[in-house]
Amino acid sequence: MVFQCQRDSFQKEYTTKVESIEKTENGSIEVTFADTVFFPEGGGQPNDEGLFTKSTDQQEFKVKNVIRRGPKAIHILSDDNDPLANLKVNDEVAQKINWERRYDHMQQHSAQHLITALFERECNYNTKAWWLGTDSSYIELDGDVKTPEMQKIEKLCNDYISQAIPVNLAIFEKPEDAGDEVTRASRGLPVDLSGPIRVIKIEGIDSNMCCGTHVKNLAQLQVIKLMSIEKGKGKVLVHFLAGNRVIQKLDDAYQREMDLNVLLNGGPDYHKDLIKKLQTTGKNSQKTIQKLSRELAAILAQQVNDQPNPKPYYFLHRSDGVEIDFANTFLRNAKPKSQIFFFITISDGIDSKSGSLVLQGSPEDVDALGGEITKILDGKGNGKNGRFNAKVTKLNKLKECEAFVKKYFENK
Numbered sequence: 001m002v003f004q005c006q007r008d009s010f011q012k013e014y015t016t017k018v019e020s021i022e023k024t025e026n027g028s029i030e031v032t033f034a035d036t037v038f039f040p041e042g043g044g045q046p047n048d049e050g051l052f053t054k055s056t057d058q059q060e061f062k063v064k065n066v067i068r069r070g071p072k073a074i075h076i077l078s079d080d081n082d083p084l085a086n087l088k089v090n091d092e093v094a095q096k097i098n099w100e101r102r103y104d105h106m107q108q109h110s111a112q113h114l115i116t117a118l119f120e121r122e123c124n125y126n127t128k129a130w131w132l133g134t135d136s137s138y139i140e141l142d143g144d145v146k147t148p149e150m151q152k153i154e155k156l157c158n159d160y161i162s163q164a165i166p167v168n169l170a171i172f173e174k175p176e177d178a179g180d181e182v183t184r185a186s187r188g189l190p191v192d193l194s195g196p197i198r199v200i201k202i203e204g205i206d207s208n209m210c211c212g213t214h215v216k217n218l219a220q221l222q223v224i225k226l227m228s229i230e231k232g233k234g235k236v237l238v239h240f241l242a243g244n245r246v247i248q249k250l251d252d253a254y255q256r257e258m259d260l261n262v263l264l265n266g267g268p269d270y271h272k273d274l275i276k277k278l279q280t281t282g283k284n285s286q287k288t289i290q291k292l293s294r295e296l297a298a299i300l301a302q303q304v305n306d307q308p309n310p311k312p313y314y315f316l317h318r319s320d321g322v323e324i325d326f327a328n329t330f331l332r333n334a335k336p337k338s339q340i341f342f343f344i345t346i347s348d349g350i351d352s353k354s355g356s357l358v359l360q361g362s363p364e365d366v367d368a369l370g371g372e373i374t375k376i377l378d379g380k381g382n383g384k385n386g387r388f389n390a391k392v393t394k395l396n397k398l399k400e401c402e403a404f405v406k407k408y409f410e411n412k
């Protein structure tokens with residue numbers, strides 16, 4: 001069966017009849033029609049979305065997915081419908097697909113045919129796979145593509161687009177009838193395929209079996225942009241955009257450029273330099289903060305060391321952006337006259353409730369207090385030999401913790 005969706009790419013609304021309705025074991029509703037304008041996922045092209053309305057009362061049913069099962073297109077309805085009660089076999093319906101989504105898919109998919117054919121003809125690289133993504137698409141090639149080759153193919157693609165070369169469809173009853181019309185073998189055809197074979201011809205450039213939907217001529221692609229070559233894990237991917245996606249990308253990039261002009265207080269030519277300058281300033285500031293926080297930690301430790309009769313416990317909390325290095329430096333420098341239980345917390349960011357906890361003292365005290373303190377501050381940690389480290393998430397409960405520690409030492 002060749003679906004209506006594949007015959008006429010520009011059919012926007014289509015009247016047909018319900019052929020079957022079924023509720024599956026997992027509760028989803030599957031509907032088939034005498035024919036359909038909804039394209040089922042296939043050939044690398046995602047399914048259509050849309051709705052259909054019942055002719056008698058105009059009730060709408062949303063189609064959230066369409067899959068192909070043998071010669072049938074199965075329409076899976078959105079959960080907010082109750083179609084079993086309101087829809088019956090032989091009901092007449094008008095189908096309407098999300099045309100913007102479909103046209104976008106047609107552009108990316110047809111562009112893939114052209115790009116694949118030209119990489120094969122010009123560079124002898126075959127397309128092993130392709131992917132139509134929500135934002136960008138790629139083809140996977142079997143050769144080590146170089147940037148000048150990519151640029152050459154992009155230029156050729158756009159030359160052909162400007163010539164508005166027709167894209168035609170031929171239908172053959174059996175694969176063998178297609179014969180010389182098909183340059184690529186019938187690889188990739190679904191195993192459960194039955195019925196006629198469709199051959200898509202970009203006149204003078206390519207001839208290819210395909211179940212997807214295509215533009216009528218290359219002018220409808222508007223433009224093709226080959227974005228980048230990605231190499232890794234034994235794969236070579238060429239990312240591309242076609243048609244409206246190129247415009248959208250340019251629009252997004254330009255908007256970002258305008259925003260950056262304001263944020264950086266300089267035009268696009270200076271963006272890179274201005275950002276590098278900011279990064280350098282940031283790194284230098286970070287280094288200065290680290291140095292100063294170490295010095296501060298050492299001074300605070302010295303104050304503890306200078307106390308003639310220190311209390312048995314010492315609390316220290318910093319929420320001013322210092323890092324854990326601060327606590328380590330403090331404890332390294334702290335050499336009080338008598339044993340002190342140190343309770344240090346550092347928040348992850350300024351005034352953040354999560355952060356780090358460090359306890360240091362006699363093994364007996366640390367063992368006795370570590371678990372309960374971590375519980376109150378809702379964290380996880382461990383320690384031994386009088387030192388305990390934890391990550392905590394409720395630094396707003398510090399007061400409660402301090403009271404608990406105070407009471408422990410009062411009762412000791």
Ligand SMILES: [Zn+2]
Pocket residue numbers: 043109110113200210211212213214
């Ligand atoms: Zn195709």
